[in-house]
Structures are given as C-alpha cells and as structure tokens.
Amino acid sequence: MRTSFELREHTADVAVAATGPTLEAVFAAVADGLAAASCDDVPEEGTRFDVDVRAESREALLFDYLDELIYLRDVRGELPVDNRVTITEPDGDDEWHLEGSARGVPLEAVAARDVKAVTYSEMRLEETGEVWEAYVVFDV
Amino acid sequence: MTTFDADGITLEQVSEYVWEIPREGDMRVPARVFASELLLEEIAGDKTLEQLKNSTQLPGMTKYGICMPDGHQGYGFPVGGVGALDAEDGCISPGAVGYDINCGVRMMKTNLAYDDVKGTEQELVDALFENIPSGLGGGGVVETDVDTIDEILEGGVRWALENGHAVEDDLTHCEDEGFRAEADASKISQKAKDRGKNQVGSLGSGNHFLEVQRVTDVFDGTIGDAYGLEEDQIVVLIHCGSRGLGHQTCTDYLRKIEKQHQGLLNQLPDRELAAAPAGSQLAEDYYGAMNAAINFAWVNRQLIMHRTRQVFEQVFDRPWQEMGMELLYDVAHNIAKKETHTVDGEEGEYFVHRKGATRAFPAGHPEVPEAYRSVGQPVIIPGSMGSGSYVLSGGDNSMELTFGSTAHGAGRVMSRTQAKKDYWGGDVQQKLRDQQQIYVKAQSGATVAEEAPGVYKDVDEVVRVSDELGIGDKVARTFPVCNIKG
Numbered sequence: 201m202r203t204s205f206e207l208r209e210h211t212a213d214v215a216v217a218a219t220g221p222t223l224e225a226v227f228a229a230v231a232d233g234l235a236a237a238s239c240d241d242v243p244e245e246g247t248r249f250d251v252d253v254r255a256e257s258r259e260a261l262l263f264d265y266l267d268e269l270i271y272l273r274d275v276r277g278e279l280p281v282d283n284r285v286t287i288t289e290p291d292g293d294d295e296w297h298l299e300g301s302a303r304g305v306p307l308e309a310v311a312a313r314d315v316k317a318v319t320y321s322e323m324r325l326e327e328t329g330e331v332w333e334a335y336v337v338f339d340v
Numbered sequence: 341m342t343t344f345d346a347d348g349i350t351l352e353q354v355s356e357y358v359w360e361i362p363r364e365g366d367m368r369v370p371a372r373v374f375a376s377e378l379l380l381e382e383i384a385g386d387k388t389l390e391q392l393k394n395s396t397q398l399p400g401m402t403k404y405g406i407c408m409p410d411g412h413q414g415y416g417f418p419v420g421g422v423g424a425l426d427a428e429d430g431c432i433s434p435g436a437v438g439y440d441i442n443c444g445v446r447m448m449k450t451n452l453a454y455d456d457v458k459g460t461e462q463e464l465v466d467a468l469f470e471n472i473p474s475g476l477g478g479g480g481v482v483e484t485d486v487d488t489i490d491e492i493l494e495g496g497v498r499w500a501l502e503n504g505h506a507v508e509d510d511l512t513h514c515e516d517e518g519f520r521a522e523a524d525a526s527k528i529s530q531k532a533k534d535r536g537k538n539q540v541g542s543l544g545s546g547n548h549f550l551e552v553q554r555v556t557d558v559f560d561g562t563i564g565d566a567y568g569l570e571e572d573q574i575v576v577l578i579h580c581g582s583r584g585l586g587h588q589t590c591t592d593y594l595r596k597i598e599k600q601h602q603g604l605l606n607q608l609p610d611r612e613l614a615a616a617p618a619g620s621q622l623a624e625d626y627y628g629a630m631n632a633a634i635n636f637a638w639v640n641r642q643l644i645m646h647r648t649r650q651v652f653e654q655v656f657d658r659p660w661q662e663m664g665m666e667l668l669y670d671v672a673h674n675i676a677k678k679e680t681h682t683v684d685g686e687e688g689e690y691f692v693h694r695k696g697a698t699r700a701f702p703a704g705h706p707e708v709p710e711a712y713r714s715v716g717q718p719v720i721i722p723g724s725m726g727s728g729s730y731v732l733s734g735g736d737n738s739m740e741l742t743f744g745s746t747a748h749g750a751g752r753v754m755s756r757t758q759a760k761k762d763y764w765g766g767d768v769q770q771k772l773r774d775q776q777q778i779y780v781k782a783q784s785g786a787t788v789a790e791e792a793p794g795v796y797k798d799v800d801e802v803v804r805v806s807d808e809l810g811i812g813d814k815v816a817r818t819f820p821v822c823n824i825k826g
Contacts, residue, residue: 209755210757211754211755212414212752214756264595275534279476307476311784313475313546314826316546316587317439317588320416320611320612321414321611322610339439339587
C-alpha cells in the first residue's frame with residue numbers, strides 16, 4: 201500500500217484526497233498535499249522543525265494539525281514540506297496526540313501561494329479495509 | 341409555472357431572475373437564487389445549490405436563504421450567499437462569514453486620464469509590484485508588534501490616520517468611517533495576532549490584486565457625478581482582506597463553537613456551518629473578534645492605498661493630492677453585521693451574513709455615508725483581469741429582495757487545478773499585454789493561470805441581472821491597465 205495524495209477539483213478552493221496504510225501516513229500525505237497546493241516546485245533546502253498538536257477526536261486532530269502547519273508557515277516564514285507524523289491514541293480521558301516534524305523551506309526560496317485555512321467542509325477521514333483515506337478542502 | 345431542474349433540486353421561477361427552492365425536509369425557510377437562466381445553469385454546475393439549501397437550516401434564518409447571480413460552491417455556506425439570522429433567537433456563524441473576514445474592495449479615484457498613463461504602464465506596474473507587498477511571506481507596508489496590532493484592531497482606519505497612513509477624507513468615504521466600535525481585540529487569539537503582525541498592508545495571493553483601471557463607460561451621469569467618475573479617468577482598485585489574522589480568527593472560533601455547541605452542530609448538515617446561538621458568550625466573543633478583524637482589513641487596504649499614492653508620486657513626479665487620489669468607497673464582501681430590517685411589516689435585528697456578497701443600501705438609508713446618501717452607496721464589483729469591473733449604486737429593491745445586498749464579483753466557474761491545465765501564466769500575461777494593453781505582474785505564474793479571465797463567469801451578465809433586479813444599479817464600468825497580484 202502506497203501513501204499518496206492528489207489535488208482534486210473544487211470551484212474556488214483546493215481539495216486534497218490522500219490515502220495511506222496507517223492513520224499517521226494519511227495525515228502526513230494530506231500535509232504534503234497542502235504543500236503541493238501552495239507550491240509546484242519545492243527546492244531541497246530548509247531545516248526540520250517539530251509540530252505538536254492535541255485534540256479531542258481524530259478529525260479534530262487532522263484539522264488542528266493542518267491549521268498548526270498553516271500558522272507555523274506564517275510565523276516562521278517557511279513552507280512545511282516532507283511531513284512526518286506520529287500519533288498516540290487517547291488513553292482514558294486523554295486527548296489524541298500528534299508529534300510530527302516538517303522541513304521548513306524559506307518562503308523567499310519558493311513562489312508559494314497563500315492557502316488561507318483548512319476547512320471542515322466535506323472532510324472525510326476513514327479506514328476501509330487496510331487503507332486510510334482522507335479528503336480535505338482548503339480555502340485558497 | 342417555469343421550473344429548472346438541477347440534478348435533484350427543482351427551482352420554481354417566482355419572477356424574472358428570481359428562482360425559489362421550496363422549503364422541504366430540514367430547511368427552516370425556502371431558498372432563492374437571483375440569476376438569469378444562463379447564470380443559473382453555471383450555478384447548478386457544482387454544489388452551490390446544495391450548500392444554499394443547507395444554509396437554510398441555520399437557526400433564525402429569516403424569509404429565505406439567498407444566492408447571488410455570481411454564486412458558486414464554497415465551504416459550508418455558498419459563496420454569493422446571504423443569510424439574515426435573527427439576532428435574538430438565531431445565531432451567528434463564522435463559516436457563513438468566511439475565513440477572510442472583511443475581504444473586500446476599495447476604489448481610489450485620480451484626476452489622471454488614460455492618455456496620461458499610456459506609455460508608462462510598464463514603469464508603473466514595476467513600481468507598484470516593487471512597493472506593494474504581495475504573495476506569501478512578502479511582509480507588510482508596516483511591520484509591527486502585538487501592542488500595535490491591538491491598536492489597529494480597536495482603532496481601525498483612525499489608527500492609520502494617527503500614524504500618517506491616511507487623511508481625514510479616507511475615513512468619511514469608508515463604510516462605518518473605517519471603524520467598528522464593537523471590536524474587541526482581547527477576543528482575538530495570540531496566534532492570530534502573531535500571524536497578522538508581519539502582514540499589515542499586504543495583498544496576499546489567490547484572487548487578490550491591485551489594479552490600475554480606466555473608466556470606459558459611465559451609464560448614469562447623475563450618480564457618476566456624485567461619485568466623481570467620468571469616462572477615460574484613471575482609478576485604482578484594491579481587493580484583499582484580513583490576511584492570516586482573519587483566517588486564524590475564523591478557524592479559532594469554528595473550533596471553540598464545535599466544542600461548546602455540539603448539540604446545535606449535530607443538527608446541521610455541514611460542520612463548516614458551525615454556529616453560536618445568539619446571546620451566548622461565544623456569539624458575543626466572535627462578534628467582538630470579527631469586528632476587530634474587520635478593522636484590521638480596513639487598515640490593510642488603507643495602507644496599500646496610501647502606499648499606492650506614494651508610488652504614483654514617484655512615477656508621475658508630483659504630489660498625490662495634485663493627482664486627486666481620493667478614496668471613492670470601500671466595501672466588504674465577507675462579513676456579518678447586526679442590521680435592522682423590516683420583514684412582514686415588522687422591524688427586527690438580524691445578523692446579516694454576506695459571504696461573497698456586497699451590502700447595497702439604497703439612497704436615503706441612514707447607514708449610507710452622508711456623501712452618498714442622496715444617491716445610494718457605491719458598490720464595487722471586481723471582474724477578472726481581462727474584463728472590466730463595475731461601480732454600482734445600492735438599488736431601491738435591495739432592502740425588499742436581498743436584505744440590502746448584491747453580487748461581489750464575476751464568480752468562478754473553473755477550478756484552480758483545471759485552470760492550471762488549461763492555461764500557462766506566461767501566455768496569459770503576454771496575450772493580455774499584446775491584445776488588450778493590460779500589464780500584469782505576479783509573484784507566481786501559477787496565480788496568473790489560476791486567475792485567467794476564462795475561469796470566471798461573465799461579469800457583464802452578473803451586473804446586468806443586479807441592475808435589472810434593482811438591487812445594485814449600473815453606474816460605471818472600468819477596464820484594467822495594470823494589475824499586480826501575489
């Protein structure tokens with residue numbers, strides 16, 4: 201099972217459809233799709249930084265993770281690419297916990313477009329057989 | 341009765357350009373589309389109508405859910421959507437305002453004629469591109485700290501005046517004088533402020549742009565005079581919003597509402613419609629935050645406009661005052677405002693949500709600035725970079741038909757992904773210059789392709805319908821000369 205994403209048609213915005221063998225893989229694939237929606241050619245530069253997110257459900261974790269990447273892009277001035285994700289399921293009353301990292305490509309090194317925000321609209325995150333699938337619409 | 345079948349949704353024609361989706365299932369009220377059959381066919385081509393139907397499930401939705409002639413699919417609430425939600429027992433919905441709070445358009449006049457600019461287009465477009473921050477990570481006209489952000493959020497354009505980025509006239513020609521008193525900076529998160537502090541005075545990217553235009557037609561001489569518009573005149577149009585600060589604010593409140601008002605959310609067909617019940621703490625907090633973001637967006641457009649004056653000073657070598665560079669008006673097209681409307685003969689207060697729709701108050705309305713009260717407020721409708729834009733005036737029928745609203749632009753018909761397959765930025769740019777003498781400069785070629793004229797609906801048809809309905813009347817048309825974008 202390969203991890204992959206593709207950008208899908210949406211009249212005004214951009215949608216990312218991703219698949220992966222695990223929940224973690226599909227999260228990282230959607231994040232890579234977000235990077236692809238921002239920029240066509242990504243140079244091999246930039247250093248890695250950490251991302252840490254907690255949320256009350258799987259879907260909320262995906263939403264907050266993508267929101268955090270967009271926030272970090274603006275305040276760090278770097279486009280997050282090559283995303284890596286580890287997820288810890290809640291134990292008792294705990295929340296879902298994502299620990300990840302990304303390579304931050306300086307914005308001045310790319311012709312990147314502003315993806316404004318992640319949306320819940322039509323969001324899908326589900327496991328069918330051995331495959332995790334996600335569909336996320338971003339506001340452009 | 342004439343009906344229109346759109347893939348499972350049947351619309352009944354109420355009158356010319358007015359189509360109704362009757363109330364059914366969980367809809368609280370019917371929905372209405374204000375469009376010609378031609379535009380309706382485009383509107384029916386994606387999920388706009390389904391989203392419009394969904395929007396009528398919001399508590400307190402009054403009379404009918406509305407889709408403007410330029411409507412298209414958005415997220416949750418359709419773009420081109422208007423919804424009046426009862427301010428007492430209804431709700432307020434961040435998703436029905438949109439992420440880009442107070443995304444809007446302003447137009448600045450000049451006393452230059454097209455002949456004065458001909459021959460200097462390249463120099464002008466280069467100078468504008470050089471001096472007006474655009475794209476991702478391009479900084480802002482000013483770089484500030486969080487204390488200054490608070491002053492901007494609470495002071496609006498008055499902050500710009502006090503800090504040398506505006507003149508008094510800029511305030512009197514802006515809706516609400518560029519200042520929302522309900523703004524509460526303490527309701528905007530630290531994250532949002534951190535994103536905003538490097539972006540004060542920046543265009544961003546996507547469909548945002550700054551355009552030097554020439555007036556090609558004045559359709560209504562009397563109102564044209566009142567607005568100070570004449571044929572061949574050069575004007576500047578600025579289209580952008582509240583940048584990362586607004587986007588983060590919408591995101592923050594969507595999540596807060598999701599956690600706090602799960603019960604209401606579970607009744608709604610799309611999580612992006614998340615709404616806070618009127619009177620709840622979160623409704624109050626969001627309204628304070630949204631109004632602060634509105635102030636931020638006004639300051640953003642003001643700083644870009646003032647910087648444009650300085651660019652014109654350099655290029656044309658004289659003070660901007662001598663070039664008559666005065667603000668015509670500034671309109672918001674992603675906003676919710678508490679307004680008084682009369683429904684079934686009774687006056688009431690409503691949170692009027694306009695997402696991709698523009699307020700269009702007619703002559704005599706007390707909320708139209710004094711300068712324009714006798715003719716109605718100016719409404720600025722940007723077209724694509726290969727077609728014209730329009731200035732309308734608020735129409736006499738807007739209060740009765742559309743809660744005082746009209747369209748906001750051409751409206752997309754083609755997705756960004758498809759546009760990039762069909763167009764190449766360099767070709768689009770060259771064709772515009774060679775065939776139409778339009779000079780375009782952008783941070784990214786892909787943006788030019790995504791915003792190619794062919795991806796939009798016919799703005800002429802959108803405006804014709806608005807005019808025929810009497811919700812926004814044609815005053816003048818403009819055509820691009822120079823365009824910069826992210």
